[in-house]
Structure formats: C-alpha cells, structure tokens
Amino acid sequence: MxxxxxxxxxxxxxxxxxxxxxxxxxxxxxxxxxxxxxxxxxxxxxxxxxxxxxxxxxxxxxxxxxxxxxxxxxxxxxxxxxxxxxxxxxxxxxxxxxxxxxxxxxxxxxxxVVLFAPEDTGIFKGSPSERRNFLDISLSKQSLDYFSLIGKYNRLLQERNAALKSQEPDKTYLEVLTDQLIEVSEPIAHYRGIYIDELNRVLSPVTSRLYGNQRVAALQYRPFIKNPDFKAAAKKAYHRAFESDLYHKVTSVGIHREDFSLLLEGKDVAVYGSQGENRLASIALKLTPYFLIxxxxxxxxxxxxxxxxxxxxxxxxxxxxxxxxxxxxxxxxxxxxxxxxxxxxxxxxxxxxxxxxxxx
Ligand SMILES: Nc1ncnc2c1ncn2[C@@H]1O[C@H](COP(=O)(O)OP(=O)(O)O)[C@@H](O)[C@H]1O
Ligand SMILES: [Mg+2]
CATH class of the missing domain: 3.40.50.300 (P-loop containing nucleotide triphosphate hydrolases)
Structure with missing residues (x-):
C-alpha cells in the first residue's frame, strides 16, 4: 500500500x-x-x-x-x-x-506502517516494555484475534491489580480473575512464540544486508511458561506469587512480564554489542515485519x-x-x-x- x-x-x-x-x-x-x-x-x-x-x-x-x-x-x-x-x-x-x-x-x-524511530536504537538495551510493545503492535497488525486478546488481557490485568489494591481484597474474585487471565494468556503466548520464530526466519538475512556480510541473528523468547501444560503451570506460578502479590498490591507474574533478547553470532547484543551494533540490530528488528508480509x-x-x-x-x-x-x-x-x-x-x-x- x-x-x-x-x-x-x-x-x-x-x-x-x-x-x-x-x-x-x-x-x-x-x-x-x-x-x-x-x-x-x-x-x-x-x-x-x-x-x-x-x-x-x-x-x-x-x-x-x-x-x-x-x-x-x-x-x-x-x-x-x-x-x-x-x-x-x-x-x-x-x-x-x-x-x-x-x-x-x-x-x-x-x-x-512499520516505524523506526530514534528511540528504538536502544530497544535491546532498554526496558522490556519497549520490546513487548514491539511484539504487541506488530502482532496486532497481523492478527485481529491477537489484537482483541491483548486488549482483553490488559483489561483483566487492570482489574486484578485494582482488586489487589482494595482495602480488603476479595480472594474468590481474585481467583476468578486469575483463571480468566490464564485463559487468554495461553493463546497470546502461543502467538508470540510463533511470531518470534517467523521473525527469526528473516532477521539474519536482513542483519547480514545491513552489515554487508554474513551475520547470524536470532531472537530468544523468554516465555512466562515453558511447560507444555500451560494452564496447570500458570496456575502454580500465580499460586506461588499470591501472597507476595497481595503484599505488593500488583500482579507480579504473567505474560505482561515476558521478554526477548537478540543473540548476534550467539552473543546477547544488549550485553556484548557496541552502540553501533545495537543500532544496526534495532534497525534490522524494526524492519523484519516488513519482510514477513x-x-x-x-x-x-x-x-x-x-x-x-x-x-x-x-x-x-x-x-x-x-x-x-x-x-x-x-x-x-x-x-x-x-x-x-x-x-x-x-x-x-x-x-x-x-x-x-x-x-x-
Ligand atoms: N502542537 C504544536 N504546535 C506548534 N508547533 C509544534 C507543535 N508540536 C511541535 N511543534 C514544533 O515542531 C518543531 C519540531 O518539529 P520536529 O518535526 O520534531 O523537528 P525535526 O525536523 O527535528 O524532526 C518544534 O519547533 C516544535 O516547537
Ligand atoms: Mg526529528
């Protein structure tokens, strides 16, 4: 277009x-x-x-x-x-x-529109929320289903945080919200995993073109739940965090804390990469959705x-x-x-x- x-x-x-x-x-x-x-x-x-x-x-x-x-x-x-x-x-x-x-x-x-803005040059060194934003925005443009799932998740998360902040948190209500969160988290995590794989198909070629020679670049996704039985493992994770969530009045675990990093030639670019390498890697990442269409x-x-x-x-x-x-x-x-x-x-x-x- x-x-x-x-x-x-x-x-x-x-x-x-x-x-x-x-x-x-x-x-x-x-x-x-x-x-x-x-x-x-x-x-x-x-x-x-x-x-x-x-x-x-x-x-x-x-x-x-x-x-x-x-x-x-x-x-x-x-x-x-x-x-x-x-x-x-x-x-x-x-x-x-x-x-x-x-x-x-x-x-x-x-x-x-795919966008590269000056703020993006530090996407790998910056806060995890910048990287999640990239995932959520790119995926939402690709899938209306993801768009509505992530909207639903954010609303439920807000409700759960509000319930945790109330004077006397209602534990039954919190449990209902937790189950609903888990219900929408599973497809979201699934979409993210597949999308990261798709990005990885084109990331190395794009990075190599920017570098002017062969470079292996791969995103490494750090999912909330690794266990194939997503629901059971997520329930456990929420259960383990429950007392601490009540104390801190915020939901500390879930797909809203997921993250990914970039391995350039097998090394984490945020840790080992120079400023220039981070800049090129960020440009490559921001352009990859273009090549997937x-x-x-x-x-x-x-x-x-x-x-x-x-x-x-x-x-x-x-x-x-x-x-x-x-x-x-x-x-x-x-x-x-x-x-x-x-x-x-x-x-x-x-x-x-x-x-x-x-x-x-
Ligand atoms: N709402 C606004 N009304 C009038 N001027 C604005 C408004 N928002 C930004 N500007 C002006 O736009 C200019 C910055 O434009 P920008 O496109 O960021 O520049 P650059 O060419 O460096 O990218 C500044 O001078 C700023 O004052
Ligand atoms: Mg400008």
Missing amino acids: IVTHLELQDFRSYPSTVLDFAPETNIVIGANGSGKTNLVEAIYYLSLGKSWRTNDTSALIRRGASFALVRADVREEELHRLIEILITPQGRKISLNGKPIRRLSELSCLVN ENPAKKPIAVLDDIYSELDAFHAERLSELIQSLGQVFVTTTEATIPGAATIDVAMHHATRRIEKNGR
Missing part, C-alpha cells in the same frame, strides 16, 4: 499543507526542529490513530488552533481510500471514504525517522541499498542520502507547496 496524497491542517507545526508522494523512496529533508518528524508522525498516525511520541492528542494540534485534520489518499492496487482523521483535545474521529470508522482495528487493516499489495509503508544518524559511511550505504528494495519509504534526514529519490523539503511546506521529483 502507498500514501499518494496528504493534507495537514493545524497538525503540529503545519498550518496548512498539501503533499504528493512518490510510490518509492521519499526523503524528508530539513534542519533540526524544522518539522520532519512531525510530517512522518502524521503518516504513522494514519495506521494506528495514535502517535509513538505522545498519548496526549492536544500535543498534535498546532498551538493556538482548536483541532487538527489529517487527510490522506491511500492506494492498495486498484483500491483508492480516503482516510480523514479529525483530532480534538478530547480525542479523534476517523472516517473512511466519508463514513465513520468506529474500531481502531479497522484502521490498522487499511494502513500498515508476502503479498506485495499488502506490504507496509516504512517510516524511518533519523535512521542515518551516527551510521558510518559504509553502513549508511548498505542501509540505502536496503531501503531501495522496500516499497514506499519515508526517510527523514538533514542531508540528501539517496540519489534520485523524491525529496520533500519541510521548510518549504510550512507554506503550501507541492513536491517535485528529483531526477529519475
């Missing part, structure tokens, strides 16, 4: 902008603070109705304005879709071809924010080669990097103007 046309009104720093995009690589160029990330954030917003930078919708509205509007034409082969998102401080309203969309899951089926019409749009910073010339070259093999890509950068790609100069777009294609 590709975004062919984008209109922004009072979104972040953009008062009113109209843009047309190339179906392949689009370089978003500009000095620091000129609005590059703001622009790709709008594209990302189309896929999740959410920004990776903030949960506060007011931050997305241009200072002084009362609402923001993101309007985009998205093409998937012969299908043309007009997606409009109205953002107000209270939330957002999404419509497809003029008709309101009620479920966010519908949106992520229409527009799929086989139908070319369903290939996601890649948004790569500040992906070149701190890469040496050799690896920047490898990255450019890899980028050119993707479908539609948006790359933000302070200097032109890929010859022949369409360029969007953001400074010019704080006034209305259309893009031109350089060369080709």
Whole structure:
C-alpha cells in the first residue's frame, strides 16, 4: 500500500499543507526542529490513530488552533481510500471514504506502517516494555484475534491489580480473575512464540544486508511458561506469587512480564554489542515485519525517522541499498542520502507547496 496524497491542517507545526508522494523512496529533508518528524508522525498516525511520541492528542494540534485534520489518499492496487482523521483535545474521529470508522482495528487493516524511530536504537538495551510493545503492535497488525486478546488481557490485568489494591481484597474474585487471565494468556503466548520464530526466519538475512556480510541473528523468547501444560503451570506460578502479590498490591507474574533478547553470532547484543551494533540490530528488528508480509499489495509503508544518524559511511550505504528494495519509504534526514529519490523539503511546506521529483 502507498500514501499518494496528504493534507495537514493545524497538525503540529503545519498550518496548512498539501503533499504528493512518490510510490518509492521519499526523503524528508530539513534542519533540526524544522518539522520532519512531525510530517512522518502524521503518516504513522494514519495506521494506528495514535502517535509513538505522545498519548496526549492536544500535543498534535498546532498551538493556538482548536483541532487538527489529517487527510490522506491511500492506494492498495486498484483500491483508492480516503482516510480523514479529525483530532480534538478530547480525542479523534476517523472516517473512511466519508463514513465513520468506529474500531481502531479497522484502521490498522487499511494502513500498515512499520516505524523506526530514534528511540528504538536502544530497544535491546532498554526496558522490556519497549520490546513487548514491539511484539504487541506488530502482532496486532497481523492478527485481529491477537489484537482483541491483548486488549482483553490488559483489561483483566487492570482489574486484578485494582482488586489487589482494595482495602480488603476479595480472594474468590481474585481467583476468578486469575483463571480468566490464564485463559487468554495461553493463546497470546502461543502467538508470540510463533511470531518470534517467523521473525527469526528473516532477521539474519536482513542483519547480514545491513552489515554487508554474513551475520547470524536470532531472537530468544523468554516465555512466562515453558511447560507444555500451560494452564496447570500458570496456575502454580500465580499460586506461588499470591501472597507476595497481595503484599505488593500488583500482579507480579504473567505474560505482561515476558521478554526477548537478540543473540548476534550467539552473543546477547544488549550485553556484548557496541552502540553501533545495537543500532544496526534495532534497525534490522524494526524492519523484519516488513519482510514477513508476502503479498506485495499488502506490504507496509516504512517510516524511518533519523535512521542515518551516527551510521558510518559504509553502513549508511548498505542501509540505502536496503531501503531501495522496500516499497514506499519515508526517510527523514538533514542531508540528501539517496540519489534520485523524491525529496520533500519541510521548510518549504510550512507554506503550501507541492513536491517535485528529483531526477529519475
Ligand atoms: N502542537 C504544536 N504546535 C506548534 N508547533 C509544534 C507543535 N508540536 C511541535 N511543534 C514544533 O515542531 C518543531 C519540531 O518539529 P520536529 O518535526 O520534531 O523537528 P525535526 O525536523 O527535528 O524532526 C518544534 O519547533 C516544535 O516547537
Ligand atoms: Mg526529528
């Protein structure tokens, strides 16, 4: 799928902008603070109705304005879709071809974006929640069933934590919630295990392309339950943790504590890898979901924010080669990097103007 046309009104720093995009690589160029990330954030917003930078919708509205509007034409082969998102401080309203969309899951089926953001460079060294987020977001885009399971799990977990925090915790109620948690945990863990295996099929080839030579990279999943009898083992784990959970007033075990690491040539990259190796490994990880989708019409749009910073010339070259093999890509950068790609100069777009294609 590709975004062919984008209109922004009072979104972040953009008062009113109209843009047309190339179906392949689009370089978003500009000095620091000129609005590059703001622009790709709008594209990302189309896929999740959410920004990776903030949960506060007011931050997305241009200072002084009362609402923001993101309007985009998205093409998937012969299908043309007009997606409009109205953002107000209270939330957002999404419509497809003029008709309101009620479920966010519908949106992520229409527009799929894989994102690499500067914060991701430390994904293996960072907190486990960042890695789980990656799993949950990528899997939710792939499977509506996972999307609803993880939503259900999070609601049950909140209820259980609230029950643990009450003055006199109701043990019977806690037991019911625990059983329900176990019930939804099993398929979630199953999905995660399969997905990690799928990612592993493409991770080494992608990592090798970025490195410019053969590299073996493998994710190692650390599941909550290893025992094939998931339910019995999970029940035991919750039982063992029960007194401590009551004392700490929080659910200390479960699939919300799962994690994974990356072994590069058999060594944990978070422990043994250099800064640069962690950066390349993070880029590889964030791009792998792209390669798992086989139908070319369903290939996601890649948004790569500040992906070149701190890469040496050799690896920047490898990255450019890899980028050119993707479908539609948006790359933000302070200097032109890929010859022949369409360029969007953001400074010019704080006034209305259309893009031109350089060369080709
Ligand atoms: N809601 C907003 N209203 C007006 N300006 C904003 C808003 N949010 C961010 N900005 C401005 O956008 C600029 C940062 O843009 P950004 O896209 O992050 O820059 P970069 O080109 O470095 O990626 C800052 O000057 C910031 O003040
Ligand atoms: Mg930026």
